[in-house]
Amino acid sequence: MQPTVTTRTRAGTITAVLALILIAVGLALPAFASRSLIQDLFFILTMLTLAQLWNLLAGYGGLVSVGQQAFVGIGAYAMFAGVILWGIDPVLAIPLGGLAALLLAIPTAFFAFRLAGAYFAIGTWVIAEVTRLLIAQWKALGGGTGTSLPREATSDIIGVEAIRTLFDVREAAARDILAYWLALALAVLTIAAIYALLRNRLGLALAAVRDNAEAANSVGVDARRIRWAVFLIAAAMTGLVGALIYVQTARISPDAAFSVTDWTAYVIFIVVIGGIGRIEGPILGVLVFYALQTLLADYGAWYLLTLGLIAIAVMLFAPRGLWGLISDRTGLQLFPVQRRLTGITMKGGKT
Amino acid sequence: MTDILTLSDVSKSFGALKVTDSVSFSVPKGQALGIIGPNGAGKSTLFNLITGNIAPDTGRVTLMGRDVTRLPAMDRVRMGVGRSFQIPQPFEGLTVYENLAVAASFGQGRAEASVTADCVQILQDCELLHRANTPAGALSLLDRKRLELARAMATGPDLLLLDEIAGGLTEGECKALVATIKGLHAKGITIIWIEHVLHALTAVVERLLVLDFGRVIGLGNPDTIMASKEVREIYLGIEV
Numbered sequence: 001m002q003p004t005v006t007t008r009t010r011a012g013t014i015t016a017v018l019a020l021i022l023i024a025v026g027l028a029l030p031a032f033a034s035r036s037l038i039q040d041l042f043f044i045l046t047m048l049t050l051a052q053l054w055n056l057l058a059g060y061g062g063l064v065s066v067g068q069q070a071f072v073g074i075g076a077y078a079m080f081a082g083v084i085l086w087g088i089d090p091v092l093a094i095p096l097g098g099l100a101a102l103l104l105a106i107p108t109a110f111f112a113f114r115l116a117g118a119y120f121a122i123g124t125w126v127i128a129e130v131t132r133l134l135i136a137q138w139k140a141l142g143g144g145t146g147t148s149l150p151r152e153a154t155s156d157i158i159g160v161e162a163i164r165t166l167f168d169v170r171e172a173a174a175r176d177i178l179a180y181w182l183a184l185a186l187a188v189l190t191i192a193a194i195y196a197l198l199r200n201r202l203g204l205a206l207a208a209v210r211d212n213a214e215a216a217n218s219v220g221v222d223a224r225r226i227r228w229a230v231f232l233i234a235a236a237m238t239g240l241v242g243a244l245i246y247v248q249t250a251r252i253s254p255d256a257a258f259s260v261t262d263w264t265a266y267v268i269f270i271v272v273i274g275g276i277g278r279i280e281g282p283i284l285g286v287l288v289f290y291a292l293q294t295l296l297a298d299y300g301a302w303y304l305l306t307l308g309l310i311a312i313a314v315m316l317f318a319p320r321g322l323w324g325l326i327s328d329r330t331g332l333q334l335f336p337v338q339r340r341l342t343g344i345t346m347k348g349g350k351t
Numbered sequence: 352m353t354d355i356l357t358l359s360d361v362s363k364s365f366g367a368l369k370v371t372d373s374v375s376f377s378v379p380k381g382q383a384l385g386i387i388g389p390n391g392a393g394k395s396t397l398f399n400l401i402t403g404n405i406a407p408d409t410g411r412v413t414l415m416g417r418d419v420t421r422l423p424a425m426d427r428v429r430m431g432v433g434r435s436f437q438i439p440q441p442f443e444g445l446t447v448y449e450n451l452a453v454a455a456s457f458g459q460g461r462a463e464a465s466v467t468a469d470c471v472q473i474l475q476d477c478e479l480l481h482r483a484n485t486p487a488g489a490l491s492l493l494d495r496k497r498l499e500l501a502r503a504m505a506t507g508p509d510l511l512l513l514d515e516i517a518g519g520l521t522e523g524e525c526k527a528l529v530a531t532i533k534g535l536h537a538k539g540i541t542i543i544w545i546e547h548v549l550h551a552l553t554a555v556v557e558r559l560l561v562l563d564f565g566r567v568i569g570l571g572n573p574d575t576i577m578a579s580k581e582v583r584e585i586y587l588g589i590e591v
Contacts, residue, residue: 003471005448005464201463204453208442215440218402219454219506220428277444341448341483344471 003343007199007336015334026184030167030177038173038180042248044290045183049190049241050263051270051282053234056194058268059277060203061230062210064117066264067124068238070108070131071101073258075239076246077135083153085140090149091158091178094243101239102232104131109231113224125260132258146253154250179248186244190237195279198337206230269307273314275321279335284323353416355380355510355541361400361410363565370396371407372565378510383542385552385573388562389585394545395437397562398512401543402434403427415509428458433508435499437515437545443488447479447498450487451505458506470505477501477531493524500531510541517548529554553577561585
C-alpha cells in the first residue's frame with residue numbers, strides 16, 4: 001500500500017454533519033425562538049468569533065495580544081462614521097469596520113512586532129489605549145461621551161422590512177434577527193476559514209513558527225511574513241465583529257467600544273477556559289462563559305472575582321483547558337488537523 | 352570538482368571579541384568536511400555565517416558560485432543549505448512526519464501533497480518511520496537528534512550543516528547515527544560537520560578544519576591534522 005497522509009477521522013466526519021444540522025437549525029431559529037434568546041445567541045456568537053480570532057493569534061500564531069479591543073473599537077467607529085457622516089446603511093457599513101481595522105493593524109504590527117512575549121502584549125494594549133484616546137477627540141462621532149445611530153438610519157436597515165413580514169415581528173425584533181443571522185454567518189465563516197487554514201500547509205508553518213521561530217526559518221518558513229498575515233487577518237475579522245456588535249447596540253462610546261475587559265479579557269478567559277490552540281476550545285469556552293455570566297449576573301464584583309478564580313484554577317489544573325482535558329481522556333478531536341501517515345509498515349509489523 | 356561553498360576572508364566581531372578572524376576556505380561539491388576546535392573557538396558562529404543567521408562584518412560568502420553574503424537565511428535554505436541545531440529544536444506540537452512535511456514543503460517550495468513519498472524515504476533513512484505519527488515533543492534524545500537530521504534532509508539540501516549532532520549520545524546510539532550520516536554522504540550530499548566526538552567525525556569526513564580563537568589553524572587530511580603538534584596541544588585533555 002502506498003503511504004498516504006490524511007487528517008480525516010470519524011469524529012471529524014460526524015462533526016461536519018452535526019455542524020451542518022446546527023447551522024440549519026440556527027438559521028431557522030428566529031421562527032420560533034424568543035427575542036431574548038436571539039439576543040443571547042447574538043452575544044454568544046460574536047464572543048465566539050472574537051475568541052476564535054484571538055485563538056488564531058495566540059494559540060496558533062504565538063501572538064498574545066491584549067489589544068484586540070483596538071480593532072473592535074475602530075471597526076465599530078468606522079461603521080458609525082459610515083452611517084453618520086456618509087449616510088451609508090448600517091449593515092452595508094460593516095465592511096468599513098473590517099477595512100479600518102486592517103489599516104490600523106498595519107502600523108500596530110509594525111511597532112508591536114519589534115517586541116516579544118509580555119512586551120508584545122503590553123505594546124498592543126498601549127496602542128489600543130492610544131487609539132481610544134484619539135477616537136475620543138472625534139467630535140463628529142460624539143467625542144468622549146459617544147453617540148447613537150440616528151433614528152432614520154436604524155429605521156430602514158436593509159432586509160429588516162423583509163424579516164418583519166416573514167416572521168410578523170416588530171421592527172426592533174426584526175433588527176435583532178438580522179444581526180443574529182449576520183453573527184451566525186460571521187462565526188461559521190471564521191471557524192471554517194481557520195479550519196481550512198490549519199489544514200493547508202500554512203497551518204503547518206504557523207505551528208512551526210509558534211513552536212520555534214528560529215527553527216522555522218531554518219527550514220524555509222518565513223516566520224515574519226506568516227505572523228504579519230495572521231495578525232492582519234485577525235484584525236480585519238475582529239473589526240467586522242466590532243462593527244456588527246455596534247449595529248446591534250446602536251449606541252457607542254470610546255470607553256465601551258475600546259473596553260479591554262469586554263473585548264479582550266473575557267475573550268482570553270473564553271479561550272483559556274476552553275482550551276488554547278484548538279478550534280474546539282473557544283466553542284466550549286464561550287458556553288461556560290455564558291453559563292457563568294447568566295448565573296452570576298447579579299453579583300457585580302463577585303462575578304469578576306469568580307471568573308478570575310476559575311481561570312486560575314483551570315490554568316493550574318488543566319493548562320490546556322477543558323477541551324484539552326476531554327481530548328486527553330478520550331482522544332476526541334472534532335476538528336482534526338493532525339496529518340497522520342498511513343499505509344506504511346512500521347517496526348513490529350504495525351501499520 | 353566545483354566548490355559548493357567558499358568563504359573569502361570572512362570576519363565577525365561581537366563587541367571587542369573577534370569570533371571569526373579572516374576565515375577563508377572552500378568546500379568542493381560532494382565532500383565531507385569536519386570542523387573541530389575548543390569551546391568558544393567560533394564554530395557555531397561560523398555555521399551561522401554560512402546559513403545566513405549572522406551577517407559578516409567583512410569578507411564574502413559564495414554558495415554555488417553565487418555571492419550570498421547579504422542573502423537572508425531563508426533564501427539560502429531554498430538554495431539548498433540544510434542545517435541541524437546543536438540543541439535539537441523540533442516543532443514539539445507537530446508530529447515527526449509533520450516536522451518533515453513543513454520542512455520539505457517550505458524548504459523546497461513544493462505543494463504539501465507532493466512531499467509525502469520523499470518524507471517517508473527520509474524517515475526510513477533516519478530510522479524514524481516507526482515514530483512518524485508521534486508528537487515530536489515526546490521523543491527521546493536520540494530520536495530528537497535523528498529528527499534534526501531528518502528535518503534538515505527534508506529541505507532537500509545540497510549542503511548539509513550538522514552542529515554537534517553526536518553529542519550526548521551513548522556509544523551505540525552514536526554508531527547508529529554515524530551509519531545514517533555515512534549513508535546520506537554516500538548519496539552525494541556535501542556535509543560540513545562540527546563535532547567534539549572525534550571518532551564519529553573521523554569515521555565520515557575526508558577533510559578536517561581546526562578553528563581556534565576564530566582563526567583557521569589547520570585544514571587538511573584528518574590524519575595529518577590530528578598528528579600535528581598545534582592541534583594536539585589544543586586538544587590536550589580532550590579525547591583524541
